[in-house]
Amino acid sequence: MDPAAPPPEIAAWFAGRGWRLRRHQAEMLAAARAGRHALLVADTGAGKTLAGFLPTLADFCPSAGSLPAEGLHTLYVSPLKALAHDVQRNLIAPIEEIGLALRVETRSGDTPSDRKARQRARPPHVLLTTPESLSLLLSYPESAALFATLKRVVIDEVHAFATGKRGDLLALSLARLQTFAPNLQRVALSATLADPDAFRGWLAPWGEIDAVELVLGEPGAPPVVSVLLPEQQRVPWGGHAAAWAVPQLLAQIRAHRTTLVFTNTRFLAEYIFQLLWEHNEGNLPIGIHHGSLSKEARRKVEGAMARGELRALVCTASLDLGVDWGDIDLVVQMGAPKGSSRLLQRIGRANHRLDCPSKALLVPGNRFEYLEAMAAVEAVEAGTRDGEDFRPGSLDVLAQHVMACACAGRFSETELHAEIRASTPYAWVDEPAWARVLEFVATGGYALRAYDRFRRIVRDPDGFWRLAHPEQAHRHRLNAGIIVDSEMLDVRFKNGRSLGKVEEGFGATLSPGDTFRFAGLDLEVEAVRDLELIVRAAKRAGAIPSYMGARMPISAHLADRVRALIVDRAGWGRFPDDVREWLEVQDWRSHLPGPGELLAESFPWRSREYTVFYTFEGWNANQSLGMLLTRRMADAGLSPLGFVANDYALALWGLKPIPDPGALLSPEILAHEWTEWVQNSHLLRRAFREVAVIGGLVERQHPGQRKTGRQVTFSTDLIYDVLQKYEPDHLLIEAAWADARTRLTDLGRVADVLARAARQLVHVRLDRVSPMAVPVLVMIGRESLPAGAADDDLLVEAESLAAEAMRAEERAAEGD
Structure with missing residues (x-):
């Protein structure tokens, strides 16, 4: 039998729909029959999800012989609940039309508790879930028996979470599943991978990248x-x-x-x-x-x-x-x-x-x-892709996973360590690091070990670790998770109908009678109670809630392309007239920042002195650089007054001009000043709050009660101050620093700015605003002046620049 040939039932179903089995779908079927893991990279619309499930459908075809035994056969993991429900809808059609005895269900935070309990006792053949729900399933004592029958894990849209903390959690879960089901096949699907080999390494058990077959999909029609x-x-x-x-x-x-x-x-x-x-x-x-x-x-x-x-x-x-x-x-x-x-x-x-x-x-x-x-x-x-790089697995996620394992039953320190190191993100965890993790989960760490509430696991006389108290399992399942949003308030009508959630910080600004717009509705606040906003329909519009989620910065790859477009004068002809004119006037009045360069412009405006750095390194990196440079300006006596940033540029202003921008950008800024700034700012406290929640040190929920955001912040701030004083090298302080370096400040991209400044800094002193500075400077008016005040002045000046340039061009033409 051809290993890439589908069973006759599936072949007939394809023929009945007028479809053909695509090459990559056949190769995924062959990889499964050879017992290999597989990573499929194929364009959207190429039938990736069906390719991932084809081996499972084939296993349940009557022509395959004896059908798989009852129990969980295939686990599908997706980053979004909506995607799992969509996949369930799309799987039902082939299952019903082929006539397969195959049950498919979803499991997420939205799944009712009675169905979750039934799924553990009598699981479906295929379970569609998320990384967090899978981790919770692994925390139950019956998890070993539940997953013993597992044949395949299909991870969809793997690029969306593998490089972050959710990917860390899933990698640990995969290692545990492989312990329960040694012959388990791992499958991952994606349409957008810049570095497939890095994802093969993540998907494989540590050191077994060659066991993961890379399958490339047939090319599709270009968008x-x-x-x-x-x-x-x-x-x-x-x-x-x-x-x-x-x-x-x-x-x-x-x-x-x-x-x-x-x-x-x-x-x-x-x-x-x-x-x-x-x-x-x-x-x-x-x-x-x-x-x-x-x-x-x-x-x-x-x-x-x-x-x-x-x-x-x-x-x-x-x-x-x-x-x-x-x-x-x-x-x-x-x-x-x-x-x-x-x-x-x-x-x-x-x-x-x-x-x-x-x-x-x-x-x-x-x-x-x-x-x-x-x-x-x-x-x-x-067809160029970009994406985030992999980094070592996070310690707070590892602590949460250890606690989940303890909830499932007692464990051997040596065996669990070996299992954890089998996941690529945690292959770096040596004996000393492992001992620190266990010490943290067991006692909270050296500075907190005197407090009983931080004692979560204890060692048996025979050397195994177990829960300090059975109640710890319930508390873990209430609080486990990787996504730590700001605390939210439920928005409800008086009849109990829920509309969704707004952040507590926004809700704190509202009083009865205030209006806001949410879920496409104009709402009036009737009451604010506990963690709920009670609302009714309003006849007038109000403010729209904003959320503190992380901004998506421009990717380094796309930023490089933008810089190339800016200096490609021959290509400006395809731009609209006003954009071409904007670049032409910038070229005439100042300088165009090309690849490899860092342009700094200095000019007076509205009785202040401004310097704009065109970094193209994203909002996070520019915000971090702004904080560092204003501190340096203050130390140099340059009287800084503020800064504003977008993805492309950073503008600083003060009472005195910056004579040498290059001196501000010396590399030593990352050796001591960045550390001092992060240490004394809110950033490290914010990072610590998140890792303390993920690591289980601080609980957001108790049975029948949920803490407010203020209560969580108060608890984490108190612990943070104790640790900084008595145990500054605590496991979670280390995890918070790791987050501060990467996610919160984009330190790597800040370093890229400094490297460019050292190689090729171009400083232009102007007598007035440049055209390229206008987009970032108009942000000042929105943040610190009456709406429109700065914008109008800037736009008038910008238009006068354009007019001046056109007159100069006309005079030059007349001279010719």
Whole structure:
């Protein structure tokens, strides 16, 4: 029998649908029959999910002989609950049409507790879940028996979480599953991997990368991507919401069957949804979807989309991955795409078929975002991917996993250590590091060991570790998780209907009678009680909640492409007139920052002295650099007054000019000053709060009671102060520093700025604002001055610069 040939039942099903088995699907089937792990990298619409499940479907075909025994056969892990539910819908069709005796269920935080209990006692053949729910399943005493029958784990959209803490947790879970089911096959699927070999290494047991077969999918039709430009106005100088495009966007929605409108934040999703409805004279059915809406609201809109009842859906990354709604024929990206892989993923939601090109529109909010959009189009056309690098596994996640293992039953220190080191992210954990982790889980660490509440595991007389008290298992399951959002308030009507959640910080600004807009509704606060906002419908609009989630910075790859576009003077002819003019005037008045260069401009404006650094290293890195440089300015007596940053530039201002920007950017800033700044800022406390929650040192929930964000912060701040004084090398302090270096400050990209400054810093002293400085400087007016005050002055000056340049050009032409 050909190992790549499907069973006759599946072959007949393909033929009945007029489909053919694609090469990569056949290769995935052959890899499974050879007992190999596999990583499939294939374009969106290539049937990746079906390829991952084909071996499972084949196992349950009657022609295969004896059917698999009852019990859990295949585990499917996805980063999103919505994706798991979508996959369940799509799996039901082949199972029913082929007539397979195969039960499929989902399990997530939304699953009712009685169903969860039944799944542990009588599991389905295929369970669709998330990394967090899988970790919780492994914390039950019956987990070894539950997973003993497991044959295959299918990890979908692996690029979305493997490089972060959720990937750390899943890698540890995979190692545990392999202990329970030694012949387990690991399968991962993705459309957007820049470095497949790095993901093969993550997927494989440590040191067994050659056991993972790389399967490359058949190429699909290239996507059709274009940039939307204003019809009646110029590309804006500043802003990122792209509100100018709403009338044109509605025309596009009318011209297509179903449009998916992506935004980069939940605030922007609510804002764009509001603007669309204000201009929606034809009452087109338009919905909204983001992670803070209630489960009921999300399911309702997902069902409406699946049934083809909506003409458009405004959403965030909550629908980035894998959702297969065939009627979508246009994807719109509002604002900058930030990365080619993310954009490719979103584009793939349109015309979700390999032989049908996806269609997408990019809508820039300002002129820099126009260049970013153009760079993204070029990256998509070239098929270039980008993504985050892998880093060592986090200690707080490891501590949570150890606690989950203890909840399942007593464990051998040596055996669990070997199992943990079998996962690639934790292969670095040597004996001393392992001893520190166990000491932390057992006592909280040296400085906290006197407090009984931090004692979670103890050693038996025979050397095994077990829970200090059975109640610890319940407390762990209540609090376990990797995603630590700001504390949230439930938004409910008086009848109990939930709309979703807003952050506690936003809710604290509201009193009865105040209005706000959420879930596309205008709401009035009736009461604020405990962790709930009781609301009713309002007749007037109010503020839109903002969320403190991490900003998506422009990728290094896309930033390089933007810098290349800026200095490609021969290519400016394809840009709209106002963008080309903007670059021409910048070239005439100052300098264009090219690849490898760091441009610094200094000029006076409104009785202040400004310096703008064009770093192109993303918002996080620029914010960090701004904090460090203003401290240096103060030490040098330059009287700094503030700074503002976007993805492309950092602007600082003060009472005195910066005579030598290069002196501010000396590399020693990262040796001591960065450490001192982080130590004395809120950043390390914030990072410690998150790792303390993940590591189980501080609990957010007790039975029947949930702590407020203030209570959690008070607890973590108290412990943080004790540890800094008595045990500064504590395990969680180390974990907090690791987060501060990577996620919170983007230290690696700050270092790249300093390296460029050392190699090629170009400093231009001007007598007035430069055109390229305008997009970042208009942000000052929004943050610290009456709305529009700075913007109007800057735009008048910018337009006068353009007019001056045109007059100079005319005079030069007359001279010729």
